[in-house]
Amino acid sequence: xxxxxxCSPTSYIFGKGRxxxxxxxIKPYTNKNKVLIVYDTERITExxxxxxxxxxxxxxxxxxxxLSGVVPNPRFSLVKHGIDLVKQERADFVLGIGGGSVxxxxxxxxxxxxxxxxxxxxxxxxxxxxxxPVGAILTLAATGxxxxxxxxxxxxxxGEKLGIAGEAIRPKFAVLNPExxxxxxxxxxxxxxxxxxxxxxxxxxxxxxxxxxxxRLIExxxxxxxxxxxxxxxxxxxxxxxxxxxxxxxxxxxxSMGLGRISDTGIHAAAQxxxxxxxxxxxxxxxxxxxxxMKKLYKKNLGRYVQYASKVWGIEPNLDHPEETALKGILKxxxxxxxxxxxxxxxxxxxxxxxxxxxxxxxxxxxxxxxxTPGYTVGITKEELREVFKETAE
Amino acid sequence: xxxxxxCSPTSYIFGKGRxxxxxxxIKPYTNKNKVLIVYDTERITExxxxxxxxxxxxxxxxxxxxLSGVVPNPRFSLVKHGIDLVKQERADFVLGIGGGSVxxxxxxxxxxxxxxxxxxxxxxxxxxxxxxPVGAILTLAATGxxxxxxxxxxxxxxGEKLGIAGEAIRPKFAVLNPExxxxxxxxxxxxxxxxxxxxxxxxxxxxxxxxxxxxRLIExxxxxxxxxxxxxxxxxxxxxxxxxxxxxxxxxxxxSMGLGRISDTGIHAAAQxxxxxxxxxxxxxxxxxxxxxMKKLYKKNLGRYVQYASKVWGIEPNLDHPEETALKGILKxxxxxxxxxxxxxxxxxxxxxxxxxxxxxxxxxxxxxxxxTPGYTVGITKEELREVFKETAE
Numbered sequence: 001x002x003x004x005x006x007c008s009p010t011s012y013i014f015g016k017g018r019x020x021x022x023x024x025x026i027k028p029y030t031n032k033n034k035v036l037i038v039y040d041t042e043r044i045t046e047x048x049x050x051x052x053x054x055x056x057x058x059x060x061x062x063x064x065x066x067l068s069g070v071v072p073n074p075r076f077s078l079v080k081h082g083i084d085l086v087k088q089e090r091a092d093f094v095l096g097i098g099g100g101s102v103x104x105x106x107x108x109x110x111x112x113x114x115x116x117x118x119x120x121x122x123x124x125x126x127x128x129x130x131x132x133p134v135g136a137i138l139t140l141a142a143t144g145x146x147x148x149x150x151x152x153x154x155x156x157x158x159g160e161k162l163g164i165a166g167e168a169i170r171p172k173f174a175v176l177n178p179e180x181x182x183x184x185x186x187x188x189x190x191x192x193x194x195x196x197x198x199x200x201x202x203x204x205x206x207x208x209x210x211x212x213x214x215x216r217l218i219e220x221x222x223x224x225x226x227x228x229x230x231x232x233x234x235x236x237x238x239x240x241x242x243x244x245x246x247x248x249x250x251x252x253x254x255x256s257m258g259l260g261r262i263s264d265t266g267i268h269a270a271a272q273x274x275x276x277x278x279x280x281x282x283x284x285x286x287x288x289x290x291x292x293x294m295k296k297l298y299k300k301n302l303g304r305y306v307q308y309a310s311k312v313w314g315i316e317p318n319l320d321h322p323e324e325t326a327l328k329g330i331l332k333x334x335x336x337x338x339x340x341x342x343x344x345x346x347x348x349x350x351x352x353x354x355x356x357x358x359x360x361x362x363x364x365x366x367x368x369x370x371x372x373t374p375g376y377t378v379g380i381t382k383e384e385l386r387e388v389f390k391e392t393a394e
Numbered sequence: 395x396x397x398x399x400x401c402s403p404t405s406y407i408f409g410k411g412r413x414x415x416x417x418x419x420i421k422p423y424t425n426k427n428k429v430l431i432v433y434d435t436e437r438i439t440e441x442x443x444x445x446x447x448x449x450x451x452x453x454x455x456x457x458x459x460x461l462s463g464v465v466p467n468p469r470f471s472l473v474k475h476g477i478d479l480v481k482q483e484r485a486d487f488v489l490g491i492g493g494g495s496v497x498x499x500x501x502x503x504x505x506x507x508x509x510x511x512x513x514x515x516x517x518x519x520x521x522x523x524x525x526x527p528v529g530a531i532l533t534l535a536a537t538g539x540x541x542x543x544x545x546x547x548x549x550x551x552x553g554e555k556l557g558i559a560g561e562a563i564r565p566k567f568a569v570l571n572p573e574x575x576x577x578x579x580x581x582x583x584x585x586x587x588x589x590x591x592x593x594x595x596x597x598x599x600x601x602x603x604x605x606x607x608x609x610r611l612i613e614x615x616x617x618x619x620x621x622x623x624x625x626x627x628x629x630x631x632x633x634x635x636x637x638x639x640x641x642x643x644x645x646x647x648x649x650s651m652g653l654g655r656i657s658d659t660g661i662h663a664a665a666q667x668x669x670x671x672x673x674x675x676x677x678x679x680x681x682x683x684x685x686x687x688m689k690k691l692y693k694k695n696l697g698r699y700v701q702y703a704s705k706v707w708g709i710e711p712n713l714d715h716p717e718e719t720a721l722k723g724i725l726k727x728x729x730x731x732x733x734x735x736x737x738x739x740x741x742x743x744x745x746x747x748x749x750x751x752x753x754x755x756x757x758x759x760x761x762x763x764x765x766x767t768p769g770y771t772v773g774i775t776k777e778e779l780r781e782v783f784k785e786t787a788e
Contacts, residue, residue, distance in 0.1 A: 001572075001637040003409025008402050014654070015397025178395075210634040213618040213642060220610025227606060240604040243395040243654070248607060260408070260637070 001210040001260035008254050010147040011173040014247065016239075018175045019137050022053045022095070023060030025173045029093055029133040033062045036091040038082060038106040040070040040098045044139070047183065053097060053137065065089040067109075072281055073154045073161070074101040074108075076123060082109035083119055086132065095135045096171075099192075100143030100152075100282070103136050107151040107169040110134040114168075123153055128166025136174040141181055141246040142192030142283060144199060144253025146174035159276040176250065178242035186233050190340040191283025193229040193245065196252040197222060198267045198286045205297075205304055208261035218257050219311045224248050226312070229340050266380065267293060270388060273361045280349050287342035288349075291334040292391040296384040298326045305329060346392050354393035362386045395604040395654035402648050404541040405567040408641065410633075412569050413531050416447045417454030419567045420487055423527040427456045428485040432476060432500040434464040434492045438533070441577065447491060447531065459483040461503075466675055467548045467555070468495040468502075470517060476503035477513055480526065489529045490565075493586075494537030494546075494676070497530050501545040501563040504528040508562075517547055522560025530568040535575055535640040536586030536677060538593060538647025540568035553670040570644065572636035580627050584734040585677025587623040587639065590646040591616060592661045592680045599691075599698055602655035612651050613705045618642050620706070623734050660774065661687060664782060667755045674743050681736035682743075685728040686785040690778040692720045699723060740786050748787035756780040 013025065026035060035057060037050070044050045057064055067082050086094065086109060094113075096106030111128040112119030122128050136146040145151070151164040181189070204218045224244050231241040251257065270293060271285040298305040306322045309315040309329025317325045338344060346354035362385050407419065420429060429451060431444070438444045451458055461476050480488065480503060488507075490500030505522040506513030516522050530540040539545065545558040575583070598612045618638050625635040645651065664687060665679040692699040700716045703709040703723025711719045732738060740748035756779050 001408075001634060001641070003412070005405060005407050007405040011399060011401040013399050014395075018397070210637060212621060212634075213614065213638045216614025216617055217611050220607065220614050223610055224607040240395060240606075243604060244607050247395070247654070260641070 002208060002262070004259045006255060006259055007167075008147060008170075008256065010170050010254070012147065012176060012250060013173055014176045016177060016179055018177050019049065019052055019180070020056055022135070022137065022175065023056040023058070023062055025175070026057070026062060026093055026095065026135055027060050029135075029172055030062060032090055032092045034089060034091040035062055035064045035093045035095050036082065036086050036089065036109065037064050037066045038070060038094060038096045038098075038102055038109065039066070039068050040102050041068065044097050049097060049137075049139070049180065053095075065091060070098065070102045070105045072101050073159070073275060073279055074105045075156045076120070076153050076162070077156045079105055079108040079112060079119060079153055083112040086113040093133050093135065095137070097137040097139065099138070099140030100145045100195075103138070103143070103145040103171070104151040104153060106136070107131070107134050107145070107171070108153050108164055111151070111164055111166060111169050122164045123162035128164055128169050131166065131168040134169065134171045136171040137180070138174060138176050138246065139180045140184060140188060140192055141242070141249040142195040144196065144249050144251075146171055146176070147250050147254035149255070154276065159279060161272045161276050174250065176246050178239055178246050181242050181246065182237045184236070186236075186341060187281075187284075189232050189236075189245075190229065190342050191281050191287075192249065193225050193283070193340065194287045194290075194337065194342055195283040196245075196249045197225055198271075198290060199252040200257055201290070202265055202267055203258040203261065203263040204308065205301060206261045206263060207301065211261050214257060214259060214261065215307070215311075221248050221252060221257065222312045226336060233340060269365050270385065273364045273389075274346065274392070277357065277361065277364070278346075278349070278351050280351070284343055284349055287337045288344065288346060288392040289388060291330060291337070291344070292388040293380075294330045294333065295391075296388055297380060298330060299323065302326055344392075345394060355390070358386060358389045358393050361389045396602060396656070398653045400649060400653055401561075402541060402564075402650065404565050404648070406541065406570060406644060407567055408570045410571060410573055412571050413443065413446055413574070414450055416489070416529070416531065416569065417450040417452070417456055419569070420451070420456060420489065420529055421454050423529075423566055424456060424487045426484055426486045428483060429456055429458045429487045429489050430476065430480050430483065430485040430503065431458050431460045432464060432488060432490045432492075432496055432503065433460070433462050434496050435462065438491050443491065443531075443533070443574065447489070459485060464492065464496045464499045466495050467553070467669060467673055468499045469550045470514070470547050470556070471550045473499055473502040473506060473513060473547055477506040480507040487527050487529065489531070491531040491533065493532070493534030494539045494589075497532070497537070497539040497565070498545040498547060500528050500530070501525070501539070501565070502547050502558055505545070505558055505560060505563050516558045517556035522558055522563050525560065525562040527566045528563065530565040531574070532568060532570050532640065533574045534578060534582060534586055535636070535643040536589040538590065538643050538645075540565055540570070541644050541648040543649070548670065553673060555666045555670050568644065570640050572633055572640050575636050575640065576631045578630070580630075580735060581675075581678075583626050583630075584623065584736050585675050585681070586643065587619050587677070587734065588681045588684075588731065588736055589677040590639075590643045591619055592665075592684060593646040594651055595684070596659055596661055597652040597655065597657040598702065599695060600655045600657060601695065605655050608651060608653060608655065609701070609705075615642050615646060615651065616706045620730060627734060663759050664779065667758045667783075668740065668786070671751065671755065671758070672740075672743070672745050674745075678737055678743055681731045682738065682740060682786040683782060685724060685731070685738070686782040687774075688724045688727065689785075690782055691774060692724060693717065696720060738786075739788060749784070752780060752783045752787050755783045
């Protein structure tokens, strides 16, 4: 087990109706009693969630201003706008109501408003040392942004995904009410499940030694997602399924599953190349690349792929032919994605003539950076990466 | 899954040699640059650990005073003494170096020094709203006190164990260097393992529904303890084994494994009756009571005991005779405790004529409080509890 430092200071407030007390969660963090509320579309207004939250703010005598219009793969231009709004309105707390894109935007605004220079610096390598306090009300179990120290923002011009990192941007609290995810479309539910699986897999398929304990925890989380995603799709208002997926999404990306090992973000690097180029849903692009990446890499980390097949999917290991066991595990993964309605080819996402983009996608991935952290993607070559994209383009 | 609120604000600083920078971890929390160091015996001095830590304090220009003499089942009188010392020396940070007893003492001193009234109130039901900041350097993987919101202190006169509770007493940081546990006697290592198993079991054997995910995580932790305890006993300086046990002990008692379910402290209530009366090592008394409690209660929560046997011990479930499967799991537990050198009878701990104390022990447990939280001890009767003590007295 490698040395690590770990702290998860976010207060998770989990359960039915918890958003009704949002004002009281914010109160300790605001001096000016002025909050910027960030959300995506009218869905939050129509379902009454925004009103529930603002009623609760009123009870605490907190006023607010609003910023809507967050889109998937959220844009830096909106972050800039939010920073201006915070300053103009003299708000000192940012509340995101939505999924990962909204929370990433809220966190970027919080960090940008507390930064002396141009917020663009934070997207391009400057560590976020400070942030206005940020809170989260989650409406989609997926990215784990509600408890993470990261925010992913896209460049408006190029579509390139940029990351802001800093302990300071972890939300102070995250309201997790599984009922708020009942109305999600099936596709979004499936994409969310795939995203959380990818976060855990990026920790699981490591070269590090001495990982017994967290391997077992990760297998438990993967089994949870595999158990409950089909249930949530069949019965969108199944509380237990929504609750399990919601808590799994937070644990998958709050750092606890990557402790003491080298992880990487190889799956995300490949998926984001597609997502950035064609502006597609994050979780769907993740589903495209996981099986082909696994097929390219399992022989380089065979024992671990056998373990995955056996412990996660219950496949009896064939000790004479471990490759066979590993491949069965990969096939199970691929079949699972298909069964929950995720795409396996770029064309499933409406991308025309995908084969034409294979070279461009391959070149757009910073493979040197990827190889620098030898986790999941143990020694992937550029040629292998090209074949990954090729498989999704067939 | 039941509603919950959860935050784990302790910074875990894990790995080799991390105690050498203790001064820098304390610095942000001390204005007076004066620390009270709490430890147990000369062991900490002799092995050079105390010097390593004070050297690091000196580097940060932090001075210190010391309080030694913490014993297992730590006493309130020493806590009182520590509170006086903090006030007299004008210290504003408490650092515990040791195992659970030391850390519980340090936390009680921190809470007592910040409390306006008599610290005894905190031991008898008053929630600890405030505390001086406390830090922990762990030398024994067992209680999880390094990240928990509890402190267990014994009444000097009666031996009764009293609890202090409060979010404020969670340590600000916990230095977890597995190497510091290499020199532990085998018996202490085994007792620590048993204690952490009991913390997780008190969450696992619940009546609550919708517990799939955390059940899987708990099973992973139990398997970790079962895997690595024998290795640590055979090879006391096996880093991976010590590391796994150390991190397992923290996760077992930082609250994360009890979320969304009703847990209880039934195992502890029974064990502490013995520990308090005869002043015996906590983990050893835990080992005495777990198998007999399981035997009394498995039929009342059969499905869960079958799951335990199957998922933790790999026993093929006999669907026609689930009781048989459950009993096999209990037997495995009992055998495991024996194999790692833990006692199964009070006489193994040198208690003379134990049968004479069965009634007294039974009466000393507050069974009403125990039954009020219907978790592990689903509806235990006083007669069943008497039989538990009787089995340990045979």
